[in-house]
Amino acid sequence: MNNTWIEISKSALKQNILGFRKLIPRDTKLISVIKANAYGHGLAQVSEIVQDQTDYLAVINLEEARLIRKLEIKTPIIVLGYILESEKDILWAISEKVEIVVNSLSHAERISKIISNSSGGADCLKIHIKIDTGMGRMGIMPENSVSYVKQISHFPYLKIKGIMSHFADVSNHKDYTQEQLKKFEDIKFQLFREKLFKDYKEEPIWHIAKTEAILFFPKSHLDAVRLGIGLYGILPDKKAVDTVLNLYPDFELKPALCWKTQILQIKNYPKEEYVGYGCTYKTKRETRIAILPVGYYEGYDRGLSNKGEVLIRGKRCPIIGRICMNMCMADVTAIHEAKRGDEVVLIGKQGKEEITSDEIAKKLDTVNYEIVARINPKIKRIITE
Numbered sequence: 001m002n003n004t005w006i007e008i009s010k011s012a013l014k015q016n017i018l019g020f021r022k023l024i025p026r027d028t029k030l031i032s033v034i035k036a037n038a039y040g041h042g043l044a045q046v047s048e049i050v051q052d053q054t055d056y057l058a059v060i061n062l063e064e065a066r067l068i069r070k071l072e073i074k075t076p077i078i079v080l081g082y083i084l085e086s087e088k089d090i091l092w093a094i095s096e097k098v099e100i101v102v103n104s105l106s107h108a109e110r111i112s113k114i115i116s117n118s119s120g121g122a123d124c125l126k127i128h129i130k131i132d133t134g135m136g137r138m139g140i141m142p143e144n145s146v147s148y149v150k151q152i153s154h155f156p157y158l159k160i161k162g163i164m165s166h167f168a169d170v171s172n173h174k175d176y177t178q179e180q181l182k183k184f185e186d187i188k189f190q191l192f193r194e195k196l197f198k199d200y201k202e203e204p205i206w207h208i209a210k211t212e213a214i215l216f217f218p219k220s221h222l223d224a225v226r227l228g229i230g231l232y233g234i235l236p237d238k239k240a241v242d243t244v245l246n247l248y249p250d251f252e253l254k255p256a257l258c259w260k261t262q263i264l265q266i267k268n269y270p271k272e273e274y275v276g277y278g279c280t281y282k283t284k285r286e287t288r289i290a291i292l293p294v295g296y297y298e299g300y301d302r303g304l305s306n307k308g309e310v311l312i313r314g315k316r317c318p319i320i321g322r323i324c325m326n327m328c329m330a331d332v333t334a335i336h337e338a339k340r341g342d343e344v345v346l347i348g349k350q351g352k353e354e355i356t357s358d359e360i361a362k363k364l365d366t367v368n369y370e371i372v373a374r375i376n377p378k379i380k381r382i383i384t385e
Helices: 010-021 035-039 043-050 062-070 087-095 105-117 142-152 174-193 211-216 240-247 357-364 368-373
Strands: 004-009 029-033 056-059 077-079 098-102 125-130 158-164 205-209 224-227 257-262 265-269 287-292 309-312 315-320 328-331 343-350 353-355 380-384
Touching (some): 004 043, 010 029, 029 205, 035 043, 043 062, 062 077, 062 087, 087 125, 098 105, 098 158, 105 125, 105 142, 105 158, 125 142, 142 158, 205 211, 211 224, 211 240, 309 353, 315 353, 357 368
Parallel strands (some): 004 380, 029 224, 077 098, 125 158, 158 205
Antiparallel strands (some): 004 257, 257 343, 265 287, 287 328, 309 315, 315 328
16 A cells, blocks of 8 residues: 555644643543554554653553554553453453453453462452443443442452543533433442542542543543543534634644545546446546545545545545545546646645545544544554654
8 A cells, every 4th residue: 555645743643632631630640542543543653652641541452452562662551442351361461561441240250260260370450440321332330330349349359440431422412421420420429438449559540531521521520531532633523613612712633644645547538438336427528537546445435436525736626436445536627737646635634725534524424533443554654743
């Protein structure tokens, strides 16, 4: 994939972190969520840039955690996804100071038994207990939480480092969000009333806030926040732009990702000829077509066929015909100087024009998260200043 690449702005990532730091209390920890190949931005590249500016790096599995440790990054890691009960994996997590999320009483019990039965003895595994306050995904139900957390606290070789939950929709369901936080804080109150953690050198950190909550729900900041999509300079909800500017006039996010390719070939195509698979587009005039080496395998969605646009020489050019597995076609008739080798921007700025992940998401009736996260991880990520 030498003809297409991703540029990741170091300064944008650092500025975004500093911006969010200003919105949270000084003693609240910042967890940078870099799961799923850093939302498509490049796990290795992003973790190396932000390692010294964050309190934690959050990944989805041990494979991502291993990659970070191979880079000799010492920042604490939380694995947000489910970890299978493998002695080798669990002992590796302990040795590398990687913390994991447990989602049930039985999950914690199985892990504790594995460590207890392992050869050579082991230190404690640091865990974060997940409570489902209303997301309907992984986690312990609120009515069982106090009992289960108390039981988990007595399992050998497990050290409770955090207790966490996750909001469903901060921006559009405020009452429901308030209910989720109340459930979470009620559990916290009950556990502290029973002095469950009185013998801990460090009490567990409580965290529930994601990017939306950092921006719009300060009460939820608690001991730590998890900065996800906002880290990359993208707002979780397009409607939030005006709200953010009203609340924080000086707050500015900078998109960290720019996706580029180059023209492979330009050809003059006759009037009233079909372009691409399925004959979905017919030229209305003699047309200059630029062939681009990206398709749905690279992560450029097939749904952009006949509706997407790219930037060439600072101007918008429509995608014509169906997007192929590894190629697509753009109409460059209006750009007479366009030639083979010209740089093409799929996401990002060129001149005065910009194509954002929000714009593409709207055309595809999806979310901006998906647009960046689905960019093929094999595409080279290049760090720029």
